[in-house]
Amino acid sequence: MKRRVLYMVFLSVLTVFAVSGPGFAEVLNIAIPQDPDSFDPVKTIAAATAEVAFNIYEGLVKATPAGGVEGALASSWTVNEAGTVYTFQLREAVFHDGTPVTPADVVSALNRARDPGVAVRAGELSMIKDVRAVERGVEIELAEPNGAFLYALAEVYASIYPAHASDLARRPIGTGPYYLEEWTPNQRLGLRRFDRHWSGETPYFEQANFLIIPDENSMVLNLKAGRVNVIPRLEASVLHQVENDPGITVLSFPMNVVQVFSINNARPPFDDLRVRRALALGVNREEILFGAAWGHGALLDSALSPSMAGFYNDQLREVNPYNPELAKELLKEAGQENLSFTLTLPANYPLHVQAGELVAQQWKALGLDVELQIVEWGTWLDRVYTQRDYDVSVIGLAGRLDPHAILVRYTTGNSRNFFNFSNERYDELIEEGLRAYGDERRSIYLEAQEILAKELPGVFVMDPPQLVAMAKGIQGFRNYPTYVVDVAGLYR
């Protein structure tokens, strides 16, 4: 009996080693904190979905790490002189289910994506007037020239899937380098390499698992124990646990997120630019960068992150330098030396809460009375974002590939403008930006950023760091200005 028990123990230890040791097929395990919402490209909203879906779906074009777009299912395209008709030539490609990609599939996917009765973000493709199938390609007609159009086609909602697909939410069918093999909610998404990808290239990892691990400490321990190979978004609070580990590489990239202390511009006394400017001058952003993000990340002066390299205005550093004396003077001038207000913080974002706690100290040093109010995310969205019933708050606004999609938020009357910011010249610029191309378009957005820095819908703080922790030996992590993990580029 005793011997049998010992034997069992021995066997189980062996099993454990066999299970936790490296497998035979090349498998990559990536830790993410939560499940995707839906793999239907026109229904998904969560960034967590885009992160995984990038490997499964492709559009006519796709984003490049540098922030541009390149052909994906379209091998090339031409534009008519007026800039209103784009003709895309389709590649020879097959979907994950083996059927070939036809112009009819593209027409049906894009029409579905711009149908406001079905698609959550139909509005983002509203520039499209018509989509037609042509010989080995599609023709897309726009209502008027639009500089943001190609970028919009690279977003998840413009992904191409077969016209006959049903239940995309659970069973995505795309053309990407990986296909979804298995999805166990709250546990694992199993992706397998698609060997018939149009590029003919074979990614290194045959299998890629996205493991759901909500706790950031346990994510790090899983990386150390070898169960996880990559943590694409490491919480800054656990950075110290991996920083000096010889078995782990840590990379830091800008996230293309704009962290901003939003100010309710419609609510007195914040309608007075002097008060907003005083708040801006009273913020020591470096201290916040060190206190909340451990010194990683990039300081911001306006609403675009430096990762939007082609459009970023780098001349604004001196617009609002840290200057508490001047801030006090401005407050005095405005008759608001004893201003008291509420700073609303979203509890689910530790980074924003910490930044808020630090800034509250800095504003208190100006003699202001700042009351901190920490609210749950649902409450934040309801009260701050929708009702716009707040004084000052803080949030990170997710970046896009195209500056228009980011900057249009600050135009007068825009439904996402929870700053209640309004500036006539700014509105004009954003209108013009859509019709301009090249350098002209760039200079328009440079001026728009300058207006935001000077007129202050809020105080722009930083682009928080995207910290990537990987087991030593894993290489090829490609950073994009959008929220994705590009599995195909990784190798050991």
Add this chain to the structure above:
Amino acid sequence: MRQYLAQKTAGFLLTAVLVSIVTFFVVQILPGDPALLMLGTEATPEAYARLRQELNLDRPALERYLRWFWNFLQGEWGRSWRYALPVRDLAAQSFPLSLVLASLAVGVSLLAAVPAGILMAARPKSWPARFLSALTQVGMGLPQFWTGLLLIQVFAVKLGLLPAGGNASWAGFILPVLTLALPRTAVLSRFMRVGMSDALRQDYIRTAHAKGLSRPVVFFKHALRNGSLAVLTVAGLQFAQLLAGTIVVEQVFGLPGVGQLLLAGTLQRDLPLVQTVVMIVVLLILLFDLAFDLLLGLLDPRIRYE
């Protein structure tokens, strides 16, 4: 007995209906709009209005409750908003896992707590008993996320013996079960000690000793039966509580149990998911309770006639 059974069953049904009403309306009055939470900071009024319509949120609450309850009874549990999966599939995945976790955790706790409690009651002044008593103090104070992370650090990272998380193999259950069992063992062994020392002070024990029964017979045949009633009741409560999920342990070990499902559902105001899962949990606990009551009624006539 028939009257007792009818009484208990009626109570069961009434509680179930009441709970369904409370669950539904509590989830409704939580601040935070499901459609808004799904759309986040990209929400536009058009998208918001359409999503509300799609989710039937534009219908009156009473109508939605009645429709949901009727569908629930028929086994039509609908689709989760958060996961875009049928609630039935999500439940079918997480309940068995939580059931296994709960059974193992309570089972292991009982196995450890009963002998420890007996020892502490039988020889309270001995060194092992004092040591165990101190250990139970510590055990009750251990925060689970801390124990869990510590166990991973030691057994998965340093020694590489056990997986750091997941339930890909049965070995993945060892650490979470230990994490859950430690504080519960501490509690149970204290109940066992109290129950045993109470039992040992009873007259019939003195009688048993007096009529010359051996010490083991007195202990295990006479005292243990009465002394373990409280422990079993507490263990039953612990089991019911674990059935409803163990958010912390599930999060630390990345296990897809009921706790994670409920947490994710609640944070997203996933009404179909939360209502249905809570309802199932409640029904399970009530059934468990009913069975326990009926069993006690069978065993002990005093309870039947109360």
